[in-house]
Amino acid sequence: MNEALLSFLRKPSLLLALVLILLSGCQSVEPPEQAFTAIRAKSGESVPGPGPAQPDTLQPPPLAPLTGLSADLRQRIQALHRSLGPAAADLRPAVWERACVGYLVLRQQGKVRRRGLVAVADMELPSSTQRLWVVDLKAGRVLQRSYVAHGRGSGKLMARRFSNRIKSACTALGFYRTADTYSGSHGLSRRLQGLDARQNSNAQDRYIVLHAADYAGPEYLRHHGRLGYSRGCPALPPEQYRAIIGAVGEGACLLLCGSALESRWLDGAAASQAFTARGWR
Incomplete structure (x- = not known):
C-alpha cells in the first residue's frame, strides 16, 4: 500500500479532515500528494514548504551537430x-x-x-x-x-x-x-x-x-x-x-x-x- 496512505490512515485527525472536505462539496480531484497536503492544512498539521525548483521541462533535449559534413x-x-x-x-x-x-x-x-x-x-x-x-x-x-x-x-x-x-x-x-x-x-x-x-x-x-x-x-x-x-x-x-x-x-x-x-x-x-x-x- 502507498506509504503516504498508510501514514494518513494512522491519524484520526486527518481522517476527520478528509470527511469534512468531502462533505464540503468540493468538485475538484487532486493528485494524492496535493490532497494529503490540503488535509494536513485543514487539520492543523504543519505542511512542508515547496521543494527545490524543478528544471524547465519545456526545453527539448540538446542535439549535437552531425559529423562528416563538408x-x-x-x-x-x-x-x-x-x-x-x-x-x-x-x-x-x-x-x-x-x-x-x-x-x-x-x-x-x-x-x-x-x-x-x-x-x-x-x-x-x-x-x-x-x-x-x-x-x-x-x-x-x-x-x-x-x-x-x-x-x-x-x-x-x-x-x-x-x-x-x-x-x-x-x-x-x-x-x-x-x-x-x-x-x-x-x-x-x-x-x-x-x-x-x-x-x-x-x-x-x-x-x-x-x-x-x-x-x-x-x-x-x-x-x-x-x-x-x-x-x-x-x-x-x-x-x-x-x-x-x-x-x-x-x-x-x-x-x-x-x-x-x-x-x-x-x-x-x-x-x-x-x-x-x-x-x-
Whole structure:
C-alpha cells in the first residue's frame, strides 16, 4: 500500500479532515500528494514548504551537430535555414540539419522520389507549438507549417518516450517515405513507410498515417493548452490536413525528429557527396 496512505490512515485527525472536505462539496480531484497536503492544512498539521525548483521541462533535449559534413554543405544548410525566415524561427538548426542530410542521402539512394522537398517535425517541442514544416528546398520557402499530435504513449504536452513497438501508442522517430492516399475513418489520409530499422519499421503494421484529427487543431489547443493524442500517427489539424497531404505528395521525405533518433541516413559524408553531385534535386 502507498506509504503516504498508510501514514494518513494512522491519524484520526486527518481522517476527520478528509470527511469534512468531502462533505464540503468540493468538485475538484487532486493528485494524492496535493490532497494529503490540503488535509494536513485543514487539520492543523504543519505542511512542508515547496521543494527545490524543478528544471524547465519545456526545453527539448540538446542535439549535437552531425559529423562528416563538408564545410560547404553545412554553410548551405545554415543559409537555407535563414532564408526560410520567421516561419522557421522555431525549427531548431540541429533538427533542420538532420532533415537536410537525411533527404540528400535518401534521394541519392533512390529511397524517396520527390525532388527538392522535405517535411520535418520536431517531436520534442511542446505540442502547443506549430512543430511541423513542409519546405521547398530549391525555392527556400516554407510551404506549410502546422501543429502535429504525438501518440498518447509518448507523453502529454511534451513527447518523452518513442517506440516502434506495435500497440505502444507511441510516436516512432525516424525517416519516412510518404505513400499513397486513401479515404478512411479520418477522411483523406496518406500512408507512411518507415525507413529506419528498429526505429519506425513497423509503421505500416501499426497503420501510421497522416490524417486529420479534431484534437490536433487550434480550437482544441485553446481549450486544453495542449493537443490531444493519437495512437502514434502524426495527426494534423482539420483546417490544414488536406493542404499538407497535398503538399508532401507521394514519395517524399518526412522526418519525425528527436534526440533518441539513430539513423543510417544521417551520414554527413554521403550527404556532402550527394549535394556536390546534384544539389537539392
